[in-house]
Amino acid sequence: MNTQMKKYYLYIALLAVGMVSCEPEFEDQVDDSDAYSSGEADFSNYVALGNSLTAGFADNALYITGQQNSxxxxxxxxxARVQETEDFDQPLMADNAGGLLLNGSVFAGTRLVLxxxxxxxxxxxxxxxxQPSTEITNRLTGDYNNMGVPGAKSFHLLAPGYGNVAGVATGAANPYFAxxxxxxxxxxxxxxxxQNPTFFSLWIGNNDVLSFATSGGAGVYQDDPTVSPANYGPNDITNPMVFAGVYSGLVETMINAGAEEGVxxxxxNVTDVPYFTTVPFAPLSxxxxSFGPMIxxxxxxFAQLNPALTALRGVSEETPGESVYSIEFSQSAASPVLIHDESLPNISEQLxxxxxxxxxxxxxxxxxGMQYGQARQATAQDLLVLTSSSAIGQVNTGRVAALMAMGLTQEQAGQLSVNGVTYPMEDHLVLxxxxxxMISSATQAYNQAIRGIAEANGLAFVDAAAILQETAGGGIPFDGGVVTSAFATGGAFSLDGVHLTPRGYALIANRIIEAINTTYGASVPEVNIGNYGTVTPSQNVN
Amino acid sequence: MVFALASAVTYAGGYRVAVQGQRALAMGHTGVAVVNSAELGFFNPSGLVYLENQLTISAGASAIFSDVAWQNEDTGEIFRTDNPVGTPFYFNIAYKLKDWLSVGLSVYTPYGSTVEWEDDWAGSHLINNIDLQAIYIQPVVSVKATDWLSFGGGPIYVTGSVNYNRNLNRTLTDIEGNRSNVTIDASGVTEWGWSLSTMITPTDKLRIGVNYRSEIIMEAEDADADFQNIPNTPLAPFSDTTFDASLPLPAELTVGLSYELNEKWLLAFDYNRTYWGVYESLDIDFADPNIPDSQNPRNYEDSSTWRFGAQYIATDVLTLRAGYYFDESPVQDGYFAPETPRNDSMGFTGGLSLDVTSKLAIDASFAYLRFDEVDASYDYYMENGQQVPFSGTYNSSTFIAGLGLTYKL
Known part of the structure; x- marks a missing residue:
């Protein structure tokens, strides 16, 4: 082959090499280092503090995909789109079933599905x-950026031994922190x-009121600020002054540790949470x-009792001039359930x-007398918790046994044990x-403290109460519809009625980003909440 | 924003792959009026009769390096396709039976698309990946009516396949969080079409060509639909089934001319009209009555391509070629789907032929397709009865390198 020919072959080869594609580039490419700004904030090592909401708890359980959507x-x-950041590590569960094992036995059940x-x-x-496969005693090693601990109240974050597995069985320690x-x-x-945090978030205090609320008020309002939280019952409302003290201590600790910016x-408010707003007070149609023929x-x-009830109680303070204390079920409209109201004077003996x-x-x-001494029919002001929905109209077997022990026949006992109809809904099912x-007053006091501490320290502040008021009201529009608080269908709340869905958490994340951008002059991009799912349907149930 | 204007223009290309001959591609893919090689079997069969040799074979293949990037400035997301190298090929043989009659056989791949986005990317509810192929096999005949007028054409047999995967919507997963998706797969789909062409030679310097290739609607019947990661719930009644669907391979009309400036220089111009208007919607009709049919409006419009080419005979053995074309998009505003993310493009081409012997030449070509960055959206994805646009900024780049052989006897 002559040299001329060789040269031609070389040209062809060079042409081929020149073909190797170069990637398309954008004028303003979002992964360029200067595409977005962190402003005065430094996100390089972000640590999140909080409770179940921070952990990504949903559907009454913690599970991997929930954590990934925290x-x-x-x-x-x-x-990470804004600046170089360290990996954000989470203490991931072992599965997507949810639930916990303690020494091989089921300690917490699996997630709820629709x-x-x-x-x-x-x-x-x-x-x-x-089945649950996350063993509490398998302690994970290393640092975790997501320090959200399901069940934690404000003061638990300061409590030594809160993660000691030896205390889990007795309730002295928290299985998730363990x-x-x-x-x-x-x-x-x-x-x-x-962890040398550079940025932190803190969402704590929900359980300081919520455990009182979800237990239907089966606790007390701790009105003495000198009582140590160590002596609180599990369903008590934390004293607001104690809360404020604990809260500012938490913030101070994070700032001193290096996280000078945070949110x-x-x-x-519990009245914006479907756990308390889904079950109607008058569901008895x-x-x-199975109900109508009994009316x-x-x-x-009840006609035998009503003269005595009205005579002994007088008229209701809430509806002057009209007694709500007589018990009667309507033949034409849905009637309110019968509830036990421990705030009523007990008139058992007189009755x-x-x-x-x-x-x-x-x-x-x-x-x-015993059964109806503190009973009345519910009003629109009463909140029935979500878990009461499956109890209403059902025969309460525990009550049947108790009544039979008092000498009633099984038939008589059964007739007097229908939840919400003949047997007043138990205290823990009604707020x-x-x-x-009490809940509202504590919530407002906590929120005042949180806002004050944010302002005092120049931290970003997110009004989650206002956000959930929006979802409970008209809802928040997104590209695929409107997110509301409607149970199971609204998109914001998971199937436990308290915790959020991935879409709900994404909504919170966007509002946090907004606050951070405003406070620190940053330009962190938001997510599209339409890309985040809601509740999970499955027929894999018993 | 500098490129905001770009969203007002139309988009180009569809799934047409204009790589049907190295000599033609090097000249901006002109060829309807260029008598050069058996590549005419594709570009204008009526010209085959003007080839000097009794037997001419042109065969080759190209490598297409094509990548698309999508980003959304509001969310900070950016994704790039990871497309495999596309390899369209052609084979043309022409045989002169008589001075006025030539016959031939052409095999070529004018339509095809391979787009692979990252699984579960931001637009995964529209597409994760697609592999579309169509092979045209065409016997051709070329008849000289008079010295200055010839006709040509022949039936086209097409065999095609498509494999397309997307997620069922933006959020549905199984209990483990794996996104629910469907793969539809149809192969061995066959159909017939035809092409008809003419060439006019008013002077010995000037040729005028017209070529029409018919529309071919590929009908997939009882092809396989494979549903994956479907949660166990009556809300998601998806199970493996079959489907019917059709995909049009649109008709194409090309008119053009070539002019021999002198012994060394040849200039060519083609105007091409592709009748994309036939592609109104990609409808997938699932056999299982529980599975809602999938309707995906496309609303393409007919589009034009303007092609310019030049050939220069440098030495006895070396011919150089260069070209340019502007390719207008069939995709309309609001219908920019990431499965064929092509906007208007400009092609810059070049190449050469090297006569290794008097009978055998090596043909090489390259093309660089330049796309403007474009803000675009697909507005017809529906969620709960509501339109949910998928929008962002797209940018593409394509390099094509090809090698072929021309054999004359």
Missing amino acids: YPNILAQQF AFDAQGNATPRAYTGS RFASADEATVIGDAAA LINIP PANP PTLNAT TQALIGGGLDPGLATIY VPSEQA
């Missing part, structure tokens, strides 16, 4: 496709501060074949005497107005 993880991914029955009704049920605490006596705040998130008999029975005076058998009169007032 708002801190969403934030961390967006922070299941359909033969009639096409959807209800949340516990997932049974696989999984990743650095030592038996470690504190949540200590482990957070030890504080306040506490939503006369059209219901004449029921009304005849019993009045009934005996009216000629009723003393044994039965005593039982009626009566006086309990709501």
Whole structure:
């Protein structure tokens, strides 16, 4: 081959090499280092502090995909688009079933999924496709940026031993923190501060009121600020002054540890949470074949009590001039359930005497007196918790046994044990107005403290209470519809009615980003909440 | 924003792959009026009769390096396709039976698309990946009516396949969080079409060519739809089934001319009209009555391409070529789907032929396709009865390198 030919071949070869594609570039490329600004904030090592909402808890459980959609993880991914950041590590669970094992035994159940029955009704049920496999005693090692601990109240973050697995069975320690605490006596705040954080978020205080609320008010309002939280019952409302002190201590610790910038998130009102707003106070329809036919008999029975009830109680303060204390079920409209209201004066004895005076058998009169001494029908001001929905209208077997022990026949006992109809809904299933007032007053006091501490320290502040008020009201529009608080269908709340869905958490993350951008002059991009899912349907249930 | 204007223009290309001959591609893919090689079997069969040799074979293949990037400034997301190298090929043989009659056989791949986005990327509810192929096999005949007028054409047999995967929507997953998706796969889909052409030679310097290739609607019947990661719930009644769907391979009309400036220089111009208007919607009709049919409006419009080419005979053995074309998009505003993310492009081409022997030449070509960055959206994805646009900024780059052989006897 002559040299001329060789040269031609070389040209062809060079042409081929020149073909190797170069990637398309954008004028303003979003992964260029200067595409977005962190402003005065430094996101390089973000640590999130909080409770279940921070952990990514949803559907009554913690599971991997929930954690991946936690708002801190969403934030961390967006922070990473703005500047070089360290990996955001989370103490991931072992599975997507949710639930916990303690020494091999189930300690917490699996997540809720939306299941359909033969009639096409959807209800949340516990997932049974696989069993919990996250063993509490398998302590994870290393630092975790997401320090959200399900169940934690404000003061728990300061409590040594809160992650000691030895205390889990007795309730002295937290099973979730036990999984990743650095030592038996470690504190949540200590482990957070030890990570040299540059930025932090804090969303704590929900459980300081919520456990009172979800227990239907089965606790007390701790009105003495000198009582140590160590002596609180599990369902008590934390004293607001104690809360403020604990809270500012947490913030101070993080700032001193190096996280000079951060964001504080306040506490939503329980009246905006579907756990408390989904079950109607008057669900007893006369059209219901298992209830409607009972109405004449029921009304005849309560007619014996009503003169005594109205005479002894007088008229309701809430509806002057009209008694709500007489018990009657409507033949034409849905009736309110019967509830136990511990804020009512107990008139059991007087009622019993009045009934005996009216000629009723003393044994039965005593039982009626006990059963209806603090009973009334619910009003629109009462909040029935989500878990009451499956109890209403059902025979309460515990009550049947108790009544039979008092000498009633099984048939009599059964007739007097229908939840919400003949047997008043138990205290823990209802939040009566006086309990709501305690919760509301504590929430407002906490939120005042949170806002004040944010302002005093120049931190970003997110009004989560206002956000959930929006979702509970008209809803928040996004590119695929509107996010609302409607249970199971609204998109914001998961199937436990308290915790959020991935879409709900993404919404919170966006509002946090907004606050950070405003406070620190940053330009962190938001996410599209339409890309985040809501509730998970599955027929893998029992 | 500098490129905001770009969203007002139309987009180009569709899934047409204009790489049907190294000599033609090097000249901006002109060829309807260029008598050069058996590549005419594709570009204008009526010209085959003017080839000097009794037997001419042109065969070759190209490598297409094509990448697309998508980004959204609001969310900070950026994704790039990871497309495999595309390899369109052609084979043309022409045989002169009589001075006025030539016959031939052409095999070529004018339509095809391979786009692979990262699984579960931001637009995964529209597409994760697609592999579309169509092979045209065409016997051709070329008849000289008079010295200055010839006709040509022949039936086209097409065999095609498509494999397309997308997520069912933006959020549905199984219990483990794996996104629910569907793969539709149809192969061995066959159909017939035809082409008809003419060439006019008013002077010995000037040729005028017209070529029309018919529309071919590829009908997939009882092809496979494979649903993956479907949660166990009546809300997602998806199980493997079959489907019917059709995809049009649009008709194409090309008119052009070539002019021999002198012994060394040849200039060519082609105007090409592709009747993309036939592609209104990609509808997938699933056999299982529980599975809602998938309707994906496309609303393409007919589009034009303007092609310019030049050839220079440098030495006895070396011919150099260069060209340019402007390729207008069939995709309309609001219909920019990431499965064929092509806007208007400009092609810059070049190449050469090297006569290794008097009978055998090596043909090489390259092309660089330049796309403007474009803000675009696909507005017809529906979620709960509501349009959910998928928008962002797209940018593409394409390099094509090809090698072929021309054999004359």
